Amino acid sequence: MKELKYDVLIIGGGFAGASTAFHLAGKGLKVLLVDSKPWNRIGDKPCGDAVSKAHFDRLGMPYPKGEELENKISGIKLYSPDMKTVWTVNGEGFELNAPLYNQRILREAESKGVEIWDQTTAMKPFFENGFVKGAVLYNRRSNEEVAVYSKVLVDATGYSRSVRSKLPQELPIAEDLDEKDADIAYREVLLTRDDIEDHDYLRIFVTQKASPGGYWWYFPKGKNKVNVGLGIQGGMGYPSVHVFYQKYLDSYAPDVDKSRLLVKGGALVPTRRPLYTMVWNGIIAVGDSAYTVNPVHGGGKGSAMISGYCAAKTILNAFEKGDFSAQGLWDMNICYINEYGAKQASLDIFRRFLQKLSDDDINYGMNKKVLKEEDLLEASEKGDLHLSVAEKAMRIIAGLGRPSLLMKLKTVAEYMKNIKQLYYNYPRSPSGLQIWKTQVDSLISEFNMNIS
Ligand code: FDA
Ligand code: PGT
Numbered sequence: 409m410k411e412l413k414y415d416v417l418i419i420g421g422g423f424a425g426a427s428t429a430f431h432l433a434g435k436g437l438k439v440l441l442v443d444s445k446p447w448n449r450i451g452d453k454p455c456g457d458a459v460s461k462a463h464f465d466r467l468g469m470p471y472p473k474g475e476e477l478e479n480k481i482s483g484i485k486l487y488s489p490d491m492k493t494v495w496t497v498n499g500e501g502f503e504l505n506a507p508l509y510n511q512r513i514l515r516e517a518e519s520k521g522v523e524i525w526d527q528t529t530a531m532k533p534f535f536e537n538g539f540v541k542g543a544v545l546y547n548r549r550s551n552e553e554v555a556v557y558s559k560v561l562v563d564a565t566g567y568s569r570s571v572r573s574k575l576p577q578e579l580p581i582a583e584d585l586d587e588k589d590a591d592i593a594y595r596e597v598l599l600t601r602d603d604i605e606d607h608d609y610l611r612i613f614v615t616q617k618a619s620p621g622g623y624w625w626y627f628p629k630g631k632n633k634v635n636v637g638l639g640i641q642g643g644m645g646y647p648s649v650h651v652f653y654q655k656y657l658d659s660y661a662p663d664v665d666k667s668r669l670l671v672k673g674g675a676l677v678p679t680r681r682p683l684y685t686m687v688w689n690g691i692i693a694v695g696d697s698a699y700t701v702n703p704v705h706g707g708g709k710g711s712a713m714i715s716g717y718c719a720a721k722t723i724l725n726a727f728e729k730g731d732f733s734a735q736g737l738w739d740m741n742i743c744y745i746n747e748y749g750a751k752q753a754s755l756d757i758f759r760r761f762l763q764k765l766s767d768d769d770i771n772y773g774m775n776k777k778v779l780k781e782e783d784l785l786e787a788s789e790k791g792d793l794h795l796s797v798a799e800k801a802m803r804i805i806a807g808l809g810r811p812s813l814l815m816k817l818k819t820v821a822e823y824m825k826n827i828k829q830l831y832y833n834y835p836r837s838p839s840g841l842q843i844w845k846t847q848v849d850s851l852i853s854e855f856n857m858n859i860s
Contacts, residue, residue, distance in 0.1 A: 424695020425564030433520035451510025463710035587643030594674030595637025597778025751791030
């Protein structure tokens with residue numbers, strides 16, 4: 409078998425892998441990125457395609473332009489299950505043509521020296537003396553197997569986790585996922601019969617009946633084009649996502665022309681705190697493979713870009729130190745937790761609470777403003793849930809009949825704060841990981857018992 413050596417081998421060219429390559433490009437390292445798909449399909453995965461502008465600004469990523477940008481977004485309208493309450497959360501964002509934007513980021517990395525092989529699949533990682541040392545690749549263009557050795561391998565394989573899942577199961581980075589910590593999501597892109605009203609607003613419909621443990625979305629891609637879909641919680645024994653889609657499409661997207669279907673497809677979305685450690689000896693995981701998705705809204709492209717940024721910074725540092733061990737790469741965990749992971753952990757708590765609410769409770773809570781738009785926005789941006797406003801109304805609400813909802817929210821807010829604190833106390837070295845993980849796990853089980 410042919411053997412090659414690179415400094416960094418990135419497996420997967422989606423948002424996570426592409427941004428890792430983008431930030432590594434031109435920095436003097438020999439980098440190879442491979443993806444199973446042909447060039448023109450890289451980045452083409454089932455998605456709602458909505459990303460907050462804030463992510464691009466914070467990471468210095470280029471804005472989507474031309475055909476990469478399908479629609480500019482001004483905010484989100486959140487509908488209660490009975491549709492009687494609509495909260496508007498303002499904030500700029502993009503409805504992307506995700507493959508086009510993704511491929512452009514890859515081209516920019518390539519133009520600065522990153523080597524990219526499409527139609528190339530990583531078959532299995534090399535694991536020697538406790539270190540990941542590279543992977544066996546199969547290149548369908550040249551029809552050959554190649555052994556690629558690397559100092560750092562980046563697993564950017566998305567939800568399939570197809571590299572780290574092949575490592576010995578006792579390694580912390582091989583951590584699996586509980587089915588209940590994922591949503592099964594499906595979407596179609598269709599043309600509409602009439603012009604969409606307020607087409608610069610994303611619509612999110614919270615409904616346990618039509619999307620248990622998730623929500624329906626209607627994301628305009630222009631005046632006459634929409635990305636519509638839903639997520640339902642995994643591992644709960646619910647009927648298939650397609651059953652819900654067929655049954656409720658007319659309720660949430662009555663204006664679509666079903667004969668003008670452009671794209672369809674479904675996939676899984678992790679909805680949990682990030683992987684307990686995103687690194688081990690010689691390996692870093694990024695994006696969906698490292699569970700970097702926002703647990704409450706299921707958006708993972710922005711945080712995939714954050715993880716790519718952190719991975720590149722960590723790798724450059726590791727090359728300066730000449731240390732590619734878990735300890736040498738540990739900064740990845742700290743960087744990601746500071747940038748997004750602590751908030752994700754806090755939102756993992758919030759998500760567990762939301763998924764247990766009945767439609768009645770959500771209608772009541774949104775209508776009576778037990779929570780308000782501002783509270784949700786703050787929770788979404790910072791992972792903090794403050795109930796000061798709601799607390800003032802507590803006496804009134806308690807008299808009205810649902811004091812238990814507010815009491816539960818107080819518990820939720822407390823646990824959100826505590827888990828975030830625990831994340832800020834992330835161990836400074838791999839030796840502290842096991843004890844810290846036990847603390848997180850027990851906090852989560854305690855919370856689950858408290859709200860059941
Ligand atoms: P991604 O899956 O994109 O990329 C992985 C790449 O690795 C693929 O290109 C694949 O071919 C390649 N690969 C895998 N194994 C390989 C191997 N062994 N060898 C070589 N290549 C390999 N997010 C958001 O921000 N806004 C939104 O609106 C939505 N909406 C949404 C809807 C639906 C239906 C789903 C399922 C998900 C979303 N998300 C979302 C989530 C979002 O799509 C997701 O978080 C990111 O696209 C993840 O990007 P990654 O790069 O991590 O994985
Ligand atoms: C409840 C569990 C849900 C699981 C979800 C699974 C569904 C999978 C489907 C995937 C669709 C992906 C849709 C992605 C939408 C992107 C939204 C978005 O961009 O959100 C912005 C940005 O957030 P950020 O974290 O990426 O960036 C933060 C910052 O800007 C960066 O610096 C923020 O949007 C919002 O705040 C809207 C929140 C939406 C919440 C959705 C459902 C919550 C239901 C709440 C009900 C409340 C009722 C309470 C009553 C007591």
